[in-house]
Amino acid sequence: MLGHKLNIKNPKLLVVTPLNAIVQDQASKLSSIGVQVGILRGHMTGSCPDHQSDEEEEEETNRISSTDVCIAGSTEEQLRKANIVYAHPEAVVSSRPYLLSDAIQNTVxxxxxxxxxCIVEWGLDFRQDFAKLAILAxxxxxxxxxxxxATAPQDYREAIIKSLCLKKPVIISRNPDRENIMYAVKSRLPSTHGVQSYYDILYPIAIKLLEERICYPSTIIYMKLKYCGYAHRLFENVLGVHQYYPETCAGPDHRLFGQYHAPQTEEMKQVLLKQLSSHQNTCRVVFVTCAVGMGVDAPSIRHVVHIGVPHTMRAYFQETGRAGRDGCPATATMYFNGSDIAKNKAGMQQIxxxxxxxxxxxxxxxxxxxGYKPSVTQRSVHALNVIWNYVSTSYMMMATHSRICMKCCIAQSFCTWKVNQHPS
Incomplete structure (x- = not known):
């Protein structure tokens, strides 16, 4: 529309985005509706930005590897015809001569x-070209x-505006409250118990998947990289010949569970991304690291599980946001122990x-x-962010974890049940 008003032939939108998963997902959807898409090739250098100990960094090495951002670029002819051109920050910074050419200057x-x-979180050390995007100005x-x-508190907004050299920007924001998601927090065994602290959580899920098969609610389980392989082997042992659906179709496209992380092959990543993006996906449980967060549009995820605690609220909110993207009720459950939130845990936010x-x-x-508050219009019982106890004798629900949660919910008409007493 803007290109038509300006009388520009082949107008283009230049989109700077951090990961291939985002580019591939959006390019596929746009191409399906007839929008021409081009990709400006770039390269990434950097190391894992997480605030981790040396041991943890070794465990989650290549959280975002070069394969996540080095992408096959479009030909010059494809870029010329494209309505939307995607580029990583590295491509923007390294392609200055091309971006100054008439073919681009007259059409963007x-x-x-x-x-x-990512400008704030990655620009200082991990992928420094994020901090150089003022070049766009x-x-x-x-x-x-x-x-x-979708995840920028006030200090992030100010830093983004400054970094991009935006002059008197118009800020459009809305309450990010995901009313259809229930947030639950549960304790787990100390990390000194090793795999047992994972087994106690994963085994019941595997048994339930064996029972329900294709009807099991789509679930993403976040965990450390070194435990993804363990989880996969555990599910293989529990499900045995029943790990495929139908059972006669053995292969990654038909397995009821899978794993997605940076060391995974590109082919396997594409299989899982395709599964997650479909409403009729066979893969019901996926074991992932924080490589799955941004850019994964999985519409029908009903449950997001964290075994361990993300270091930042932004990361936690981004990852739990994979659930309930179709607007239907969903749950986010986080399991923690003392070492997960220890005072000496590097980079762990107090919140x-x-x-x-x-x-x-x-x-x-x-x-x-x-910088927001819960929406007072919320009425979904499923979205009450408390741990519920079902009392079989009276069928009454009480918030055993947090008295304040129950009081807030009643005060704001989140539910209409009469509660006769609160836990002391």
């Missing part, structure tokens, strides 16, 4: 920085720029400790970090 009508919070001085993110140990409403704790 707007630029977009997607997942803009010099390359396209008269072209509007939009920065998009994550409060989320695990505190007695405040978890939804309110999450939203407060982003």
């Amino acid at each position: 009508v707007a630029t977009v920085v997607d997942e803009a919070h 010099s390359l396209f001085p008269h072209t509007p720029t939009a920065a998009m993110t 994550m400790r409060e989320l695990c140990r505190g007695d405040k409403c978890r939804r309110a704790t999450i939203l407060q970090h982003f």
